[in-house]
Amino acid sequence: xxxxxDVMGVDFAPAAILDGAILAQRELSDPDTLVLIGNSxxxxxHLHGKNVDESLFSIVHTNExxxxxxxxxxxxxxxxxxxxxxxxxxxxxxxxxxxxxxGNTGAMLVGAMFTSKSVPGIIRPCIAAVIxxxxxxxxxLLDVGINPDARPDVLYQYGLLGALYAEYVFQIxxxxxxxxxxxxxxxxxxxxxxxxxxxxRGTTEFNFIGNVEGNEFFDNEKFNVxxxxxxxxxxxxxxxxxxxHLAIKKNILDPFFEQxxxxxxxxxxxxxxxxxxxxxxGISNAKAIKNMILHTHRVIEVKLTEHIKAAFNNDKN
Amino acid sequence: xxxxxDVMGVDFAPAAILDGAILAQRELSDPDTLVLIGNSxxxxxHLHGKNVDESLFSIVHTNExxxxxxxxxxxxxxxxxxxxxxxxxxxxxxxxxxxxxxGNTGAMLVGAMFTSKSVPGIIRPCIAAVIxxxxxxxxxLLDVGINPDARPDVLYQYGLLGALYAEYVFQIxxxxxxxxxxxxxxxxxxxxxxxxxxxxRGTTEFNFIGNVEGNEFFDNEKFNVxxxxxxxxxxxxxxxxxxxHLAIKKNILDPFFEQxxxxxxxxxxxxxxxxxxxxxxGISNAKAIKNMILHTHRVIEVKLTEHIKAAFNNDKN
Numbered sequence: 001x002x003x004x005x006d007v008m009g010v011d012f013a014p015a016a017i018l019d020g021a022i023l024a025q026r027e028l029s030d031p032d033t034l035v036l037i038g039n040s041x042x043x044x045x046h047l048h049g050k051n052v053d054e055s056l057f058s059i060v061h062t063n064e065x066x067x068x069x070x071x072x073x074x075x076x077x078x079x080x081x082x083x084x085x086x087x088x089x090x091x092x093x094x095x096x097x098x099x100x101x102x103g104n105t106g107a108m109l110v111g112a113m114f115t116s117k118s119v120p121g122i123i124r125p126c127i128a129a130v131i132x133x134x135x136x137x138x139x140x141l142l143d144v145g146i147n148p149d150a151r152p153d154v155l156y157q158y159g160l161l162g163a164l165y166a167e168y169v170f171q172i173x174x175x176x177x178x179x180x181x182x183x184x185x186x187x188x189x190x191x192x193x194x195x196x197x198x199x200x201r202g203t204t205e206f207n208f209i210g211n212v213e214g215n216e217f218f219d220n221e222k223f224n225v226x227x228x229x230x231x232x233x234x235x236x237x238x239x240x241x242x243x244x245h246l247a248i249k250k251n252i253l254d255p256f257f258e259q260x261x262x263x264x265x266x267x268x269x270x271x272x273x274x275x276x277x278x279x280x281x282g283i284s285n286a287k288a289i290k291n292m293i294l295h296t297h298r299v300i301e302v303k304l305t306e307h308i309k310a311a312f313n314n315d316k317n
Numbered sequence: 318x319x320x321x322x323d324v325m326g327v328d329f330a331p332a333a334i335l336d337g338a339i340l341a342q343r344e345l346s347d348p349d350t351l352v353l354i355g356n357s358x359x360x361x362x363h364l365h366g367k368n369v370d371e372s373l374f375s376i377v378h379t380n381e382x383x384x385x386x387x388x389x390x391x392x393x394x395x396x397x398x399x400x401x402x403x404x405x406x407x408x409x410x411x412x413x414x415x416x417x418x419x420g421n422t423g424a425m426l427v428g429a430m431f432t433s434k435s436v437p438g439i440i441r442p443c444i445a446a447v448i449x450x451x452x453x454x455x456x457x458l459l460d461v462g463i464n465p466d467a468r469p470d471v472l473y474q475y476g477l478l479g480a481l482y483a484e485y486v487f488q489i490x491x492x493x494x495x496x497x498x499x500x501x502x503x504x505x506x507x508x509x510x511x512x513x514x515x516x517x518r519g520t521t522e523f524n525f526i527g528n529v530e531g532n533e534f535f536d537n538e539k540f541n542v543x544x545x546x547x548x549x550x551x552x553x554x555x556x557x558x559x560x561x562h563l564a565i566k567k568n569i570l571d572p573f574f575e576q577x578x579x580x581x582x583x584x585x586x587x588x589x590x591x592x593x594x595x596x597x598x599g600i601s602n603a604k605a606i607k608n609m610i611l612h613t614h615r616v617i618e619v620k621l622t623e624h625i626k627a628a629f630n631n632d633k634n
Contacts, residue, residue, distance in 0.1 A: 145499065148499060148506060148507035148508075148510075149507045149508050180552065182462065182465060182547070182548055182551040182552065189465060189548070190465035190466045190546075190548045191465075191466050193465075193548075213552075213555055214551065214552040214553065214554065214555025214556040214558070214559060215555040215556070215558045215559045215562070216559065217555075217556050217559045218559055218563050219559075229507075230499070231499055231506070231507045231510075231549070232548070232549055232552060234499040234531065235497065235499065235530075235531040235549060235552075235553065236531065236552065236553070236556055237531065238530050238531025238532040238534075239531040239532070239534050239553055239556055239557070240556070241531075241532045242531060242532045242533065242534045242535055242536075243535075243557075243560050245532070246535050246573075250571060250573050252569055252571055252574075254567060254569055256563075256567050257567075257569075
């Protein structure tokens with residue numbers, strides 16, 4: 001398996017990314033190769049400085065990259081040789097099996113939509129995040145940012161995408177899919193969630209358990225997958241981050257709260273496109289980069305994208 | 318000043334409510350009277366058992382009340398002598414200056430809309446909640462539950478309602494009003510927040526400071542008032558409650574986290590109706606009931622409702 005890693009992804013320096021790649025490489029076994037996409041002389045120098053054997057990695061050279069503040073669509077179009085641009089082209093040509101970047105999230109999404117494209121039958125791809133819970137199994141929240149205005153049929157598909165992600169990547173059998181709502185009764189909600197509830201109710205495509213409220217957010221006895229639109233998902237995820245930073249400020253040093261440090265999770269796949277692409281949003285340290293790469297490995301290994309394609313090809317959508 | 322208190326509001330027993338009323342009465346000064354609305358013999362017996370002078374209170378007798386699980390609109394119509402029904406009728410007749418209930422929230426809202434009615438010029442009333450922050454000044458979040466599908470013009474009005482609430486009740490001068498969104502730039506958001514941003518930008522009616530993201534939720538250096546629709550507000554408020562319960566479960570006993578126990582705040586006024594009505598949602602202990610009653614007193618004392626009427630009568634809406 002070949003995993004492309006965007007070495008130019010973070011503005012400040014590729015050092016953390018390369019350190020993370022070195023850590024990840026040590027945990028991978030022989031046929032797996034990391035393909036480092038970035039400035040080859042910087043990569044050579046860094047690996048040399050760390051006494052790491054360069055032959056353990058493949059290197060694809062580029063000097064171009066998309067900065068964090070750049071307009072994603074414009075930059076992706078105008079910089080075909082950017083590390084993100086090259087990553088998606090290598091994915092499409094089958095030269096890598098997955099691509100991970102902690103760089104410009106918008107540019108990753110543009111690459112996903114323009115170069116990889118949606119799986120036939122999927123209306124809108126989405127991104128998922130992991131919610132810490134009291135249990136060892138995480139909760140999956142989706143969408144967390146692609147579609148701030150998701151229609152009921154789009155939210156319905158998120159239920160299936162989330163269930164497949166939970167089942168194959170996190171080995172949760174028959175995952176419980178909940179709809180984030182403002183009441184437990186089926187007539188509760190805004191116009192979109194009420195209509196979505198009617199679509200999900202009685203489905204045989206996934207295990208719909210009904211509405212889930214905000215105060216059940218960490219309760220994975222109730223649900224494994226939580227469906228919402230990209231606006232609400234983004235707000236909830238960021239609120240959880242705010243809580244973590246508050247705990248840090250208040251000097252509450254509990255290992256449980258460390259779970260709210262989303263850096264630890266290492267990234268979220270773009271669910272519903274034709275290839276495996278992982279976004280490591282806001283990641284800045286080597287451990288998080290390592291986790292992002294290992295998560296990419298996991299998503300490829302369990303053939304999540306193939307399972308999604310199969311599920312939606314059988315689908316009546 | 319006369320403050321009506323729904324003694325029948327909580328299913329289990331009026332004991333906590335009466336204990337809370339006794340505590341509140343001790344903190345109020347002479348011309349202020351609490352009007353206890355409920356079963357008079359139960360009230361007499363409870364006050365007698367606590368050696369409290371009954372003449373300190375007024376009592377309005379009723380045996381009828383709306384249970385927590387009842388359909389709010391139907392119950393409000395079919396039980397005109399319920400404690401909530403009587404509370405709104407006393408309000409409308411000017412026999413009390415404010416009404417507080419920890420009972421059926423839906424029935425309180427029905428009473429607000431059908432009996433008290435919206436202030437002319439206000440499209441949809443809303444309810445606000447207090448967000449704990451690092452500072453001693455709280456943040457105000459609104460709407461937290463009336464309008465899950467709020468239009469941009471409705472959200473715009475929430476900016477003004479929240480500013481008036483923050484200014485008069487919490488004595489925050491020229492309160493900073495933010496729009497909850499998924500990015501700081503003005504073009505970010507879903508369809509509704511993008512349109513709302515355009516309405517709020519450049520307004521002279523309140524101090525609009527732009528978009529606020531979920532990770533800034535506890536940051537009241539940035540904002541004092543945070544505007545969102547009732548769906549997102551409800552989800553965020555409940556997520557904050559979930560954090561609190563998580564901290565309790567993890568035995569993290571920090572006084573700061575006690576602020577996330579929303580019982581302590583004692584209730585949220587229904588902003589934009591013609592009278593002062595306070596909902597003590599989910600309240601179950603005497604201290605919280607006391608706080609609900611004292612908050613009602615504060616809202617009446619600063620003439621919040623009159624300030625809202627004046628602001629919207631001058632308004633071009």
